[in-house]
Amino acid sequence: AGHFSMKLLWPLALVSIPLAFVGGYLKLPNHVLHLLLGLVLWGSAWRFLVRPKEETVFCNPKRSSLFATGGVLGLLAGLTGTGGGIFLTPWMLWRRWAPTKTVAAVSVTFILLNSISGLAGYGLSAQSFPQVGWNLVAVAIVGGWIGSRWGSRHYSPRWIQRLLAVVLLIAGGKLIFIP
Template identity: 50%
Template sequence: MIAADAAWWLIAGVALVALLYSSVGHAGASGYIAVMSLVGLAPEQIRPAALVLNILVASIATWQFRRAGHFSWTLFWPFALLAVPLAFVGGYLDLPTRVFRILVGVVLLASALQLVLRPPREGAIGTPGKPVALATGAGLGLLAGLTGTGGGIFLTPLLIFMRWARAGTAAGVSAPFILLNSAAGLGGNFGATQSLPGFVLPLVPAVLIGGYLGAHLGSHRLPHAAIKRLLAVVLAIAGTKLLFA
């Protein structure tokens, strides 16, 4: 059971996380994990709860960014093809993830710093080779399942830094990538545990409202430069959480 005062903090926290993350095409799993950890929830409850919320917000972000014309099927499918089954495998496994968290946390903080100090130059956009995209997607999918995230927190900065997509398209591709990986990771986790945490139900309205507002803002109102700045904030939050969880 969660104390009443902690429950209100949890609801407010996940709503704010959903708003911030969805504005850059993300669903907020790393932020939900941080908020749920702060109110003292058990680790075995946190990962499936975060994935449930991720699916809801990623669905909204996918719809909003696609409707605004930011989705690219050509860029999306090579990354997603192997990511989804490996996210299921990662969700099923119960492995020590501390080393992963440290390494990924450092990468995310470094990416955030690069976006602030040396934003990627606008220029020609290239297309990754299919073998590179397939291998990258496979690794991100496995990591997403192991850490209880959707993998977009890793995919978006990669697409921008490698000049495979501009900020809006990177957000539009990351949202469905997160949606599919989260669903696969939740399926793997449920296959291993045969349970879902009941406390997640009161959080659903909060993330739906926050996710809708954030995704609408990011897909229709924010210029590319603003999305990059918000992405830097999201990366810094996620990286700090992974390092100090």
């Protein structure tokens, strides 16, 4: 519905895609990383539950900031087995890089690209891909498409931020409690 911004996505994706591949390839003990990231996600969720609001003034991020953000979040996406959107979306909203609906549109594409790259790295590292994995990939794609359509056309930014808080709580809990 016209909310997508290639200007925001391309610098993020250019660096995040190769680093998501590296993160997916690496085999690291993740328990401490998962605990810390889960707590960060819970803190992010709290902020969106307590003060959900749509900013009205936005700043154009420097390209170097987008490259750095893409690199860090791409690596985290690969290491944690996520698409990185659970980190990118709150970061972009806090930094006021774009309105909520634009952030959501950019994040959906970011997640898809990093997920494909991370899965490729994971597969090349000779780790076995779970049998149910392809079903989850299909569900994630369909869910992302439905969510982006409904979010861009039917829901207010405040409602989207509250929904984001719920997603962050679930993702944080998964990182903390599910090995």
